[in-house]
Amino acid sequence: MQSKSFPMDQAQQFRELQMQLRDRWQTLETFDLSSADILVVPSLSLDQRELKKVEGFHHYEERLLFSLIRLRNPQTRLVYVTSQPLHPSIIDYYLQLLPGIPFSHARDRLLLFSTYDSSLKPLSQKILERPRLIERIRQSLRQQSYMICFNSTTLERDLALQLQVPLYALDPALLYWGTKSGSRQIFTECGIPLPAGSGLTWSVEELAIAATELWEQRPALRRMVIKLNEGFSGEGNAMLDLRPVQSDLTEATTQKERVSLMRGRFLHLGFQAKGETWENFSSRIPELGAIAEEFIEGQEKRSPSVQGRIAPTGEVEILSTHDQILGGPDGQIYLGCRFPAEESYRLRLQELGRRVGKNLAEKGAMERFGVDFLTVRRPGIESLEWDISAIEINLRKGGTTHPFMTLRLLTNGRYDLSSGLFYSQQGRSKYYIATDNLQKERYQGLLPNDLMDVIAHHQLHFDSGTETGTVFHLMGCLSEFGKLGVTSIGNSPQQAEEIYNKVVKVLDDETQHRANHPAWMSPPELPITWRGRE
Template structure:
């Protein structure tokens, strides 16, 4: 045991030293973004694997970081991208052909693609660590003095890989990942002075969950609904809605605390799960493993789900990157489907302020790189331009809004302007987009990546580097098996972004019209409200 403890602490010290080197090497945002170097991309979803399996085609989500290939537009940057299974060559060609002013062959020579050839349900990083020869090949390919590693999220697997390769990880220490859980997020909100719904700390069994629910109802007797959340749920798939109307007989004014707790234990079986495959038997079995919270459901006639994204740079600076209005789906609008950039003009600057508060608290705790904060915004009846915000959760990782924004930023070399909350191209044009990971229809099943390339070319759906408008596709590996595709449609106005997006959907529907059409996500689902923005 002493040897194990010594090894653990020694490794932790080595990891911290590597992160100090990262801070010493890049003292400013500009140096970090523009410097030459080797980038090791590990797109491992090192999260709870049982929760990940609720997402269709999740093993293809390693493709979501392929926007990193656009960094090869710097002619002295080299990049290593590792996946569980080899990527289709046409997908790689697609990204490299997006690079403005860089010969395809020059970019391809600076890209090394590696695979573990392992389709098992393990995190990719674990697979890499289990293959010492692959590890050695990675090590030999890197210029260690000018290399850093990026990942989807940082777990102990990524920390181990960082130490074994001797490569700094540009991400938060895994010991800080508690602040990205549902309960940890609530603590950060409290410390930052950011409003969030009334709720509980983590509970680890059904009995304590019932007690927490009863106590919440006693504090908020006007509640109509509650949300029960697994502490490490992903994209809303670990959420469940609890309706209080059927148990009014044990409301705070009508029954004792003991009766209320007993009633809740039975009533949990009626939870309305957001994941299609979820059951109370499975959900309750997860509580002792990853914990759960119960939270007041935020009611309101007009609600939106905005988010703010930021990063904490190696020198500790907090930078706001973007705001979005998220598009949610599922039985109760709890599951993330896509986003629109930027968030509504009436509240995007307020989002930035709240994001800075959270970011500074995270930075004080030593966090690094990406963070995102999700909110519920409720329009006030007396003033349609006034919104009340409740923070819902923090993501200490790259999320669904990361790759569309980074795709825009890297393709245009533009800038995000804090004073307006808009993104401007180098020509000074504000840019807008609609993005999704979930354009999914049964009729799209069977389309190969090469088929998609044919469709893109024939109908001119590609991103035009001259006008800086068009669509950039991702998750192409999901298409054949699941009929699922990701895309980011970029325009010079909200209307143009919408038109570009809907053109893609129309073309794909026409190209597959001989198949039966059972849409699970369409352009209409993507556009629940209009941007409040002068065009």
């Protein structure tokens, strides 16, 4: 028994709380089918200065609303907390998706709480600052309950401890393994190919030396990527173009001269995030750390990913593979995804993802993980063979989580490891295109109710009979930012694309009068190619 004079360390208390999950559920299947109270705290507990680069980020708390589909289990209760109250029509939209469950029955098992706080602080921090809200949440939960979140930090740990509710998420003591340098270490331990790169640096001078040493190892390098160690969605990446100083680097006689040239090139970094500057970027290095990494060149290049989860028991499950849709100046900003990844490499991704998952499980990790890769078809290699390099590990619910879980919960289907395909209960293979970034200035001013009218009039909704259609999210972003999330589900890649294109056309047509008015003219759009091989 712990002495009252020397209370148990918080980290140890948290680990013991998480152990309750292992005691309650021995397999992933029993965990998924359990009748528990689920507390959803969709806090984006990320660096707020980096997060502000994402338009409408405070509405991203809506991305976990797919969790409401868990109310199809008639014994499940769900508690959802947000910074600001959710629009009633958004809640109604998700509850209407539930197959075979009366709307009123599901609504009675959903409890909504809000902090009524629109500040930039993470939601978990806002909750911790409101002890009476914590008490109301505690009283609403039954004994068998657990908490889920977008990403796990000490804030989520502290909230779980105050509520005495197990957190089904990563222990924040393990967050290092989701950083750029931590990811590289795990790839090395697992024997997974990765780009050449530097160790972690904590100053501009250290970074210049590390980048110089990387060039000295690979003098043919034309470009490098400079990455903040804790950046996300490509927002913390910058492109270092060495071609203008390639001859100068070669002719320099000392490393000191080469470091000076490299440091000078930092002033010309190509930033992925809008409005980013060297002054701001470099000021983050002493706080977050940074690495230099080889930029993998290639004419035919893809950016696939694999997703998995680690059960409370340590069991590793591969959930899905995706081809990511990237944009930005150098194609490093996450815009959306296609499911599944290309047939010629998806099974290989599964195998590499399982290696990473087992390594993470041995380190004590739990719940979601994703691994991003680059695949390049090299000249002279057979047409279906690709070189694969691992780029980073994400230890949180990412942009591919909610579309796949939406598909899984809507269809009650299964992911087939032998093919890398997903099959509904009717035996149909399912495909989708998903994005958080369907954004046009002309969409601004559309209210959630307006969107519901458009969905109903043009029959854009998901049809449970055909198991095709579109599921919308981030609807709170629409009026202010003209931004919307969609998951367009089809029975073939072509059908999924057709459904997605229909959504875009309908929204464009419905807002045509605004596009024709000078005040609503949109800037040129970043072209996104959704097509791929299947």
